[in-house]
Amino acid sequence: MTSINSTADMRNFLETYDGPSVRIMEVCGTHTHEIFRQGIRRFLSPKINLISGPGCPVCVTPAAYIDEAVYLALEKGCTLTTFGDLVRVPGNVKSLQQARAEGGKVKIVYSPIDAEKYAKDHPEEQVVFLSVGFETTTPSDVIAVKNAVRDGLDNFSLLTANKTMPGAYEAMASSTDAYLYPGHVHAIIGTKLCRDLAERGVSGTIAGFTGDELLAALAVTVKNVSEGKPFFVNAYPRVVTDEGSPAAVALVDKFMKSCDAEWRGIGVIPDSGVELRDEYAAYDARKKYSVPKMEFERKTACKCGIVLQGKILPSECPLFGKACNPDHPVGACMVSDEGACSAFYMYGGQS
Amino acid sequence: MCVGLAAKIISVKDGVAMVDCTGAKREISAELLDDLEPGDYVMVHAGCAIAKITDDDKSETEKVLKENLA
Numbered sequence: 001m002t003s004i005n006s007t008a009d010m011r012n013f014l015e016t017y018d019g020p021s022v023r024i025m026e027v028c029g030t031h032t033h034e035i036f037r038q039g040i041r042r043f044l045s046p047k048i049n050l051i052s053g054p055g056c057p058v059c060v061t062p063a064a065y066i067d068e069a070v071y072l073a074l075e076k077g078c079t080l081t082t083f084g085d086l087v088r089v090p091g092n093v094k095s096l097q098q099a100r101a102e103g104g105k106v107k108i109v110y111s112p113i114d115a116e117k118y119a120k121d122h123p124e125e126q127v128v129f130l131s132v133g134f135e136t137t138t139p140s141d142v143i144a145v146k147n148a149v150r151d152g153l154d155n156f157s158l159l160t161a162n163k164t165m166p167g168a169y170e171a172m173a174s175s176t177d178a179y180l181y182p183g184h185v186h187a188i189i190g191t192k193l194c195r196d197l198a199e200r201g202v203s204g205t206i207a208g209f210t211g212d213e214l215l216a217a218l219a220v221t222v223k224n225v226s227e228g229k230p231f232f233v234n235a236y237p238r239v240v241t242d243e244g245s246p247a248a249v250a251l252v253d254k255f256m257k258s259c260d261a262e263w264r265g266i267g268v269i270p271d272s273g274v275e276l277r278d279e280y281a282a283y284d285a286r287k288k289y290s291v292p293k294m295e296f297e298r299k300t301a302c303k304c305g306i307v308l309q310g311k312i313l314p315s316e317c318p319l320f321g322k323a324c325n326p327d328h329p330v331g332a333c334m335v336s337d338e339g340a341c342s343a344f345y346m347y348g349g350q351s
Numbered sequence: 352m353c354v355g356l357a358a359k360i361i362s363v364k365d366g367v368a369m370v371d372c373t374g375a376k377r378e379i380s381a382e383l384l385d386d387l388e389p390g391d392y393v394m395v396h397a398g399c400a401i402a403k404i405t406d407d408d409k410s411e412t413e414k415v416l417k418e419n420l421a
C-alpha cells in the first residue's frame with residue numbers, strides 16, 4: 001500500500017477501499033454528529049459501514065427516567081435543572097416540556113455546577129439536577145454534590161441515570177468489527193480498558209473530533225480490521241493519555257458506586273451505571289423524595305433499540321420522517337442533535 | 352449535550368478557572384487538573400476542565416499516520 005500522509009490521502013483511501021467489508025461503530029453522539037456534518041459518510045467506500053451506537057446519553061435514557069423527573073416536578077414541586085436536550089424526550093406519560101406547560105418548574109442550565117449555584121441562590125426551592133451522561137459528565141455531577149456539601153445545602157439533589165461505557169462495549173461487541181472509541185470518555189478512564197478488550201478480541205481506535213482526527217481514526221481502523229488481527233490504537237493522543245485522569249476517577253469513586261443501568265431500547269446492562277453512595281443519600285433525589293418505581297412501559301413503534309445496535313438504519317424505521325421528526329420526536333434518538341435518527345434526518349439520510 | 356469544547360485559560364484561582372471559549376468568557380471548574388496556567392488549553396465538558404490539551408491536531412494526525420499507515 002502506498003503511504004498515507006495527508007488529508008487527501010486519507011480521504012482517497014477511505015473512498016477507494018476495496019478490501020473485506022468493515023463495520024465500525026461510533027460510540028459517541030458527538031462523533032455521529034461530526035461525521036454527518038463533515039459529510040464523511042457521503043464519500044466512504046460501500047465496503048465501510050458506519051453504525052451509530054448507543055453513545056448519546058439522551059438517546060439511552062429510559063422513558064421511566066423521564067417519568068420520575070415529571071413526578072418530581074408535578075407531584076413534589078421540585079425545580080428541575082437540566083441540559084436542554086432532555087426537555088423534549090418523550091416519557092411514558094409526558095415529556096418535561098409538557099410538564100412545564102402544566103406548571104412544573106424546569107430550568108435549563110449549562111452544567112450541574114451551575115445548578116448547585118442556583119440552589120444556593122434559591123434556598124426556598126427544592127432543586128433537582130437531572131444527572132445523565134457518561135464518564136465525561138459524571139465528574140461535574142460529583143463536583144456539584146461536593147459543592148453542595150461544602151455550602152451546607154439541603155435543597156440540592158441529583159436524579160441519577162449516569163452510565164459507564166465498559167459494560168456497553170462488551171454488550172455490543174458482536175454488532176461491530178471495531179469501535180471508534182469516544183475520545184473524551186477515555187480522557188477520563190485512560191486506555192487500559194481498550195488494551196484489555198483488544199486482548200479479548202474486541203478492537204477499536206480512540207478518535208478525536210476534528211475532520212483530520214476523524215479521517216485518521218477511520219483510516220487506521222479500516223486498515224487494521226482488513227488485516228484481521230484484534231488491535232487498539234489511540235488516535236487522539238493530544239487529549240487521551242494512557243492513565244487518563246486519575247483525579248477524576250478518584251473523585252467519582254468517592255461519591256459514586258457502580259450499579260446496573262437500563263439503556264433505552266437495549267435493556268439492563270449489568271454494572272453499566274453509577275449512583276450516589278449511601279453516605280450521600282441526602283443528595284439522591286430518588287431516596288430523598290421516595291420516588292415510586294415507574295414500572296409502566298408504553299409500547300411504541302420506535303425502533304431506537306435496534307438502530308443503536310446497527311441492525312437497521314434510522315430510515316428503515318416506518319415512523320422515520322413521518323410520524324417521527326425533530327419537531328415531533330417519537331423516540332429519544334430523534335431528539336438530540338447527537339442522536340442517530342436526528343442526524344440522519346438533518347443531513348438527508350445519506351448512508 | 353456531550354459536546355466537549357477546547358478553551359484557553361485566562362486565570363485560575365482555588366479550583367475555578369476563567370476561560371476563553373472561542374471568544375465567549377466562562378467560569379469553569381479546574382479542580383481536576385493541577386498546575387494550570389494562563390495560556391494553557393483545556394478540554395471542557397459540562398462546566399469542568401477534563402484534560403489539558405498538549406498539541407494541535409495537525410502534528411497529532413501526522414504522528415498517528417506515520418505510526419500506523421506509513
Ligand code: SF4
Binds near residue numbers: 319320325334
Ligand atoms: S425514527 Fe423515531 S421512532 Fe423511528 S427509531 Fe428513530 S427515534 Fe424511534
